[in-house]
Amino acid sequence: MHGYEAIANALEREGVEHMFAVAAEDNMELLVELNVNKRVGIISARKECGAAGMADGYSRATGRPGVCTVTLGPGLTNTATSLTTARLHQSPVICITTELSVLDRMGFKGGLDQRRFAEITAGKYIAVRHGETLAEDIRLAFHHVRSGAGPVVLAVPAEIMGGELDMEWEYSPATTMAPTPQRSRPDPEMIARAADILRASERPLILAGRGAFESGAEEEIRALAQRTGALLATTLLARGYLVDHPFNVGTAGGYASESVHSLLAECDCVVAVGCSLNLRTTELGLLFAEAQIIHIDRDPKRIGKITPVSLGIVGDARASLGALNAELERQCFTSKGGFWHDEVKANIAAARPTQTAYAESPDTIDPRQLVAEMDKILPKERIVAMDAGHFQMFVANTVSVPDPSHLLSTLDFGSVGMGLFQGIGAAIGRPDRHVVVFTGDGGFMMTLEELDTAVRKRIPMTVVIMNDNAFGVEVHMLRAQGKPVDVALYDNPDFASVARAFGAVGLTVRNLNDLQAVATKVGRGDRPVVVDAKVNPGVVHEVLLELLTGNLGHAGEDK
Numbered sequence: 001m002h003g004y005e006a007i008a009n010a011l012e013r014e015g016v017e018h019m020f021a022v023a024a025e026d027n028m029e030l031l032v033e034l035n036v037n038k039r040v041g042i043i044s045a046r047k048e049c050g051a052a053g054m055a056d057g058y059s060r061a062t063g064r065p066g067v068c069t070v071t072l073g074p075g076l077t078n079t080a081t082s083l084t085t086a087r088l089h090q091s092p093v094i095c096i097t098t099e100l101s102v103l104d105r106m107g108f109k110g111g112l113d114q115r116r117f118a119e120i121t122a123g124k125y126i127a128v129r130h131g132e133t134l135a136e137d138i139r140l141a142f143h144h145v146r147s148g149a150g151p152v153v154l155a156v157p158a159e160i161m162g163g164e165l166d167m168e169w170e171y172s173p174a175t176t177m178a179p180t181p182q183r184s185r186p187d188p189e190m191i192a193r194a195a196d197i198l199r200a201s202e203r204p205l206i207l208a209g210r211g212a213f214e215s216g217a218e219e220e221i222r223a224l225a226q227r228t229g230a231l232l233a234t235t236l237l238a239r240g241y242l243v244d245h246p247f248n249v250g251t252a253g254g255y256a257s258e259s260v261h262s263l264l265a266e267c268d269c270v271v272a273v274g275c276s277l278n279l280r281t282t283e284l285g286l287l288f289a290e291a292q293i294i295h296i297d298r299d300p301k302r303i304g305k306i307t308p309v310s311l312g313i314v315g316d317a318r319a320s321l322g323a324l325n326a327e328l329e330r331q332c333f334t335s336k337g338g339f340w341h342d343e344v345k346a347n348i349a350a351a352r353p354t355q356t357a358y359a360e361s362p363d364t365i366d367p368r369q370l371v372a373e374m375d376k377i378l379p380k381e382r383i384v385a386m387d388a389g390h391f392q393m394f395v396a397n398t399v400s401v402p403d404p405s406h407l408l409s410t411l412d413f414g415s416v417g418m419g420l421f422q423g424i425g426a427a428i429g430r431p432d433r434h435v436v437v438f439t440g441d442g443g444f445m446m447t448l449e450e451l452d453t454a455v456r457k458r459i460p461m462t463v464v465i466m467n468d469n470a471f472g473v474e475v476h477m478l479r480a481q482g483k484p485v486d487v488a489l490y491d492n493p494d495f496a497s498v499a500r501a502f503g504a505v506g507l508t509v510r511n512l513n514d515l516q517a518v519a520t521k522v523g524r525g526d527r528p529v530v531v532d533a534k535v536n537p538g539v540v541h542e543v544l545l546e547l548l549t550g551n552l553g554h555a556g557e558d559k
């Protein structure tokens with residue numbers, strides 16, 4: 001048996017259904033074997049950063065390992081930004097590459113210390129040592145990513161990949177080694193201290209992040225809010241969580257409306273659960289500066305990492321909140337009502353649908369109006385992938401998702417250009433969902449080669465380019481500094497024509513009328529729909545304005 005046949009067998013046994021790839025002389029036999037004999041779908045990307053980014057999007061959308069393969073050396077270096085993004089999100093991504101024998105290393109494709117490269121990007125490098133350890137090394141790679149430790153580069157020496165294995169091949173999947181996932185229970189001492197803080201609080205807030213959603217803590221959050229009269233808020237990544245709760249004010253931080261913002265600023269205690277308490281949520285730490293913060297997370301390294309807290313509780317969100325509820329019950333605690341008053345409820349309800357006065361212009365659409373209209377047009381069962389840029393703030397304000405697991409934010413590494421890759425990967429993993437990618441014109445131009453992959457794979461996704469003919473963030477920053485903005489201005493090609501040349505549907509939007517054509521195309525057919533939305537470059541998001549002027553404490557629009 002050849003090494004590539006053994007690897008294909010292992011991947012099949014691990015349940016891999018799709019392989020994101022850029023073929024080269026060192027991995028092509030593996031790809032053929034997977035495709036022909038194992039019926040694993042091969043998603044051939046145009047460039048390695050795309051393949052790795054798609055594997056990341058696939059894993060985010062499905063929760064399963066996303067596997068990609070690239071050639072050694074330059075193929076691997078091309079994955080740098082995608083693997084770093086995956087590491088910062090702790091995505092279960094396995095990137096399979098090869099290694100040259102020691103003698104070859106100085107020559108063709110050899111000028112890279114792959115271990116060092118992989119350790120600073122993906123975080124982990126597993127080099128297969130011998131044919132005899134191949135099974136163990138592959139199993140270790142799957143065990144690593146399934147344990148939540150983030151991505152790994154698995155490097156197979158070229159002579160093992162292409163050579164004959166001198167042994168019986170047997171593979172048992174990594175899942176057989178892993179313990180059943182367990183909930184980590186909090187220390188009762190810490191729970192008692194949290195109860196003390198909550199008893200002394202008059203206006204508590206429960207701030208729920210993606211971790212709370214993933215741990216299934218909804219019932220416990222509702223019960224704790226009822227018991228303490230707490231206000232509820234979520235992080236941006238937990239968008240879509242607890243939306244029907246009358247005391248949920250929506251996204252905390254800069255995206256909150258003025259009235260909601262004042263409510264948040266009144267809190268004297270924050271139970272932050274399953275969230276990072278990043279600077280956007282806390283408005284550079286100013287929003288909850290006076291409050292006692294209880295931070296609950298199963299990973300002790302995340303507690304208090306960005307924002308100082310009064311008490312850290314290491315534990316699963318659901319188990320910890322359950323214990324906190326039980327402790328307050330044991331103490332027969334009844335709150336004085338906290339935020340749970342009709343007036344607050346009415347304020348929250350009134351703050352929700354903000355009627356925005358949109359900027360009028362003959363050739364462009366207000367970005368807020370565009371996102372609001374797209375929110376109505378897009379199928380409800382959607383996955384939203386947001387690229388990074390000024391435009392993303394409008395998307396974050398308004399676009400809705402069925403629950404937090406349907407929102408892919410690529411901001412982990414702050415890189416522009418991950419949105420299209422992750423959207424394609426998500427669409428491959430979740431064909432039952434409509435994927436929409438929101439990107440800027442700058443981000444699209446950095447990544448448009450993968451539009452070809454979406455067309456080739458007949459993915460009926462939607463790509464909305466919020467086109468201001470600029471690196472908008474830089475333009476607004478330069479302008480705020482009184483400097484010329486030319487370095488950040490770009491004349492773009494006609495994206496609708498570009499899309500059609502790729503074989504996608506291409507549409508241009510300058511006004512509400514143009515959106516009617518979009519509504520007739522989205523979610524139909526077997527091709528991507530690319531919307532070149534000419535957005536009004538004069539509309540600057542309030543969160544960006546705050547950052548530029550340093551005038552924090554003011555609010556954005558909507559929720």
Ligand SMILES: Cc1ncc(C[n+]2csc(CCOP(=O)(O)OP(=O)(O)O)c2C)c(N)n1
Pocket residue numbers: 388389390391392414415416417439440441442443444466468470471472473474
């Ligand atoms: C890979 C990468 N390059 C550059 C940047 C710096 N940067 C941040 S936002 C931005 C503008 C991107 O332009 P566009 O996609 O058109 O979005 P806009 O801000 O115009 O809405 C740039 C270049 C970055 N974050 N990542």
Ligand SMILES: [Mg+2]
Pocket residue numbers: 389440441442466467468469470471472
């Ligand atoms: Mg732009």
